[in-house]
Amino acid sequence: MNKMNCLWFFLLLGCGAGGAGGVLAQGYPSKSVRIVVGFPPGGGTDIATRAVAQKLTENFGQQVIVENRPGAASNIGAEFVARAAPDGYTLLMGSVSLSINPSLYAKLNYDALRDFAGVVHAVSAPFILVTHPSVPVKNVKEFIAFAKARPGQMNYATAGAGSGAHLFMELFSSMAGLQMISVHYKGQSPATVDVLAGQVPAQFDSIMTLYPMSKQGKLRAHAVSTLQRSPLAPELPTMNEAGVPGYDADAWFGLLAPAATPKDIIARLHAEVTKALQAPDLRERLRGIGATPGSGTPEQFTAMVRSEVAKWSNVVKRAGVRVD
Numbered sequence: 062m063n064k065m066n067c068l069w070f071f072l073l074l075g076c077g078a079g080g081a082g083g084v085l086a087q088g089y090p091s092k093s094v095r096i097v098v099g100f101p102p103g104g105g106t107d108i109a110t111r112a113v114a115q116k117l118t119e120n121f122g123q124q125v126i127v128e129n130r131p132g133a134a135s136n137i138g139a140e141f142v143a144r145a146a147p148d149g150y151t152l153l154m155g156s157v158s159l160s161i162n163p164s165l166y167a168k169l170n171y172d173a174l175r176d177f178a179g180v181v182h183a184v185s186a187p188f189i190l191v192t193h194p195s196v197p198v199k200n201v202k203e204f205i206a207f208a209k210a211r212p213g214q215m216n217y218a219t220a221g222a223g224s225g226a227h228l229f230m231e232l233f234s235s236m237a238g239l240q241m242i243s244v245h246y247k248g249q250s251p252a253t254v255d256v257l258a259g260q261v262p263a264q265f266d267s268i269m270t271l272y273p274m275s276k277q278g279k280l281r282a283h284a285v286s287t288l289q290r291s292p293l294a295p296e297l298p299t300m301n302e303a304g305v306p307g308y309d310a311d312a313w314f315g316l317l318a319p320a321a322t323p324k325d326i327i328a329r330l331h332a333e334v335t336k337a338l339q340a341p342d343l344r345e346r347l348r349g350i351g352a353t354p355g356s357g358t359p360e361q362f363t364a365m366v367r368s369e370v371a372k373w374s375n376v377v378k379r380a381g382v383r384v385d
Contacts, residue, residue, distance in 0.1 A: 089149055089326055093124040096152045096316070097142050099135025101248035104220065105267030105352075106135075109184045109314050110154040112346050116337035127154075131248055134158050134223035134384070136169060143171035147321035149330060153177065155317045157225045157310075160369035164377040165223040165384050173370060178327055179363035180316040181334045182355035184347060187285040188229050188312050189268045189297065194281050196262045201284050201303035204263075205237050212240040217263040218252035219245050223384045226252070228373065229286055229310050230265040231380040236305050256280065267312060268293060268351035286310040293351035313369075315355065315362050331359050 096114055100106050107129065114125040130138035135158040145151035153159075155177070163173050190201065198204045208215040219227040222245045234241050241263075246252040249266050256264045257279055264271065268285065272294050275282035284303040285291050287310070300308035316334055318327060337343055338354040347354055357365070377383075 090123045095126045095128045097128050097138045099138030101131045104249035105269040106156045116343045134221045140171045143176040147319040149326040153317045161373040164374035177317040179359045180330045182315045182362045184314040184352045186312050186352040187287040190265045190283045191271050191280040192263045193259045208239045215241045216261050218261040220249040226266040235380050
């Protein structure tokens, strides 16, 4: 084969590969898609993911299945997706824990920044600080005073060592000058069960699950974690307003794919999830549970994850938290 024929051969080969990628995206998805959640059923990430998955199933005409793979503050689910085939059929609904874990764990079997391709920032939702009604505090300032009077005696429940529930409370403790003891569970639901029973006096976790219980009088809610009040609970002050200046923590959720997933499939996923998040019924459903639909390009979401990794690295170092 002479040089000119070789040149045409490789040009045609390149065009063929590009064309195949376009055909792949046009035919995607041709089977069911699974979104992995690194937490047990019933928690904030699970609730929001199922709402999005239901709308995607309608839009795709293919079943979008939510698969719970809990454990190690979502690391088990994240590692599973990082090692999955990069074909768009196994995705991760990452949470703020994905940005916390790189600085929290001495060894991870995946890289939160290298092993995933961002698709879209799907949902934001504040956490809320709650106590059992038997605890004699009615607001954040009273909570701080109560805990300061009992250094090293006040317990709080978390969804696991290194979870958002753990680090949000550690951030609060460090900024308020508290010494509290974390009691770790395998997920938010079992943690909340013990707070409801009065076994543990306090919890800082998703507004999606804790706020309805506070409205029923089963828990007492004190403040939200974000700088803005929640439309679901406008009566609750922010931590910043309630006496902890500068406190700001967002329990975001975002869709990610394995890093080598073709860009045209990422673009298709981004378009479909964005379309789903713009649907009035889904927006209303999310707002009804205290969540706000996200937005932005895959690149913007990737940049957000990078900034969150840097932010929580500072929090982990300041709080002196480490999970081996």
